[in-house]
Amino acid sequence: MSGKVFDPKGVLQDVESKFEMFQILNENGEVVNPEYEPKLSDEELVELMTRMVYTRVLDQRSISLNRQGRLGFYAPTAGQEASQLASHFALEKDDWILPGYRDVPQIVWHGLPLWKAFLFSRGHFIGNQIPEGVNILPPQIIIGAQYIQAAGVALGIKKRGGKNVAVTYTGDGGSSQGDFYEGINFAGAYKAPAIFFIQNNQYAISTPRDIQTAAKTLAQKGIAAGIPCVQVDGMDPLAVYVATKDARERAVAGEGPTLIETICYRYGPHTMSGDDPTRYRTEDIDNEWAKKDPIVRFRKYLEGKGLWSEEKETEVIERAKEEIKEAIKLADQAPKQTVTDLISIMHEELPFNLKEQYEIYKAKESK
């Protein structure tokens, strides 16, 4: 029933149609939106595929290592390769990444040594000691909190006249957080060069997307902050790449932030810390999404161009396994972390109370 003074339903009628999912490559690896097909070189296309395959192996190995007790906290990434790596592929070396805890692949490809990523998983402080020149922040554990920090980093870039951007990622659950809103609103008000990603993998731990919000899309949350927003097929590496590239150009040109929702799926559990996905989703749903797999469709696309083969893929998989083995060895060599380590890395100069504690633990540790 529409009202007599204002029409509550009419106001919203068109929202859904205005936020259609942007896609370039369909699940069969066919270009359905040729107008937008990016002009990437053969080498670049192969490199992006290599990273996606490599990261799938890294995910499988990380899960095994976690089960063996050789890794600590781990959030599986399989299914999100296009969303994570194609967005990263559109960035430049001097861009800043503010990851969530599932966004380890992006920061590894941005320059964090893999062995450090393993130490992060183990909760070792060395894992969060980022090498000079690698523009990343440690993965954020608080849901959505990185959005506020990204607005701040982006404003800093703007104030310094930088030509780089700040990029951050959260999930569908994160988009309901107040921090999410304050972050995008602040960046919008100051036209800060930021790109905000919502990787909508359909479940906030176990909460399905459609009971997360009444909004038809998560992209439209950008309306509340008055910033451009778009929904993208997050299983389609080309669509994610193009959206990110465009958003980056806007940001660098001083046109402000963009909100990008990538529709994707995680094949694994929320994290390896005891979550059982069979309790909140069915095999049928899993199978539906498996058909949309980003690696499968990109493989078809590249094979069509004569750029990819089984041998090539095997080579990447073997190389990944080898490097992962080396990295875990390096991680094992890190010294055991002590209480005095934790006290001494926090301050340039210790306050008196911590000095006292430092001495107490120093004595205990030397026994």
Place this chain on the structure above:
Amino acid sequence: MTQKAKGMPKLFASVDTSVKELVDLEIRTATDTAELTKDKAKSMYKSMEDIRNFEENVKRFFTAGEIPGFVHLYAGEEAIAVGVCAHLSDEDYITSTHRGHGHCIAKGGDLKGMMAEIFGKATGLCKGKGGSMHIADMDKGILGANGMVGGGFGLATGAAMRNKYKKTDRVAVCFFGDGAANEGVFHECLNMASIWKLPVIFVCENNLFAESTPQWYSSASRTIAERAAAYNMPGVRVNGKDVVAVYEVAGEAIERARRGEGPTLIECVTYRNHGHFEGDEQSYKAPSGEEKEWAEVDPLEVFRQYAIENGLLTEEELDQLREESVRDIEEAIEFTKESPEPSPESLYQDVFAD
């Protein structure tokens, strides 16, 4: 939005335009078919006069140093509280703000108890322990003024959830300012209210300044009402100096909520006659031009004219209500002056049940 600059990537150019078309940005004014009875018109006008007189007196006593603490005056925004609360009974809830006197009066808060509360007297609504920013009256459904910017969102959403859970047709109204609309809790509560179709009405009193910060400076969005689209919630803008317009729009939103159709976001465009707080120099306000013209629109005069033109009330009747109001406020002041201070022992009361 002027962001649609040349050279902008096509992908976002199209999105940007669609966002513009999504929302209705018209500022509503009263329609010709507003249904207002003579009694309703009387009580609404009396309530607006009460707020105005109350606030002008509070200002006078605060300037004279007779009121402890801090006060934020509602004068100029009367039409919003009155237009919305005219649809509510004691069974419905409201949450108020730091600028809360108007909401409490419009919702039926006792003038004597309120004045005494602001003076910190033992006879105050909260026994003198709350003061201006913490007036509450549970019997009237007033869940409290709030010193926290955006503090009412969670309370109103929770109260609405209670109403739904108990299967009542009661509603909750959350009053908040344009500044509070930038708070994270706005996002969290509108999202939750919309997904659960809670009977809550979010009423933004956009008086153009968050303290001294104009709205355009603190968000890239043009209006507060359009933000509702992010939650699949209807949003509407209304002339906040026109009590009949507010009454109509709020009536429809409240009816929707009572029918179980969920929340609405209403943006009432208004202006405060005084500073953010008493003592504010207000150097950010425009001395002339469009803003000044808007500032000079008096919601009480707007209603007087409407009532006379539509044959609802005569000038004599309106004047009579005005005099009545002056007398009521004088009585409240007298009552306050005669009231005792709270005893030191009372500090220990009303904190723990046992």
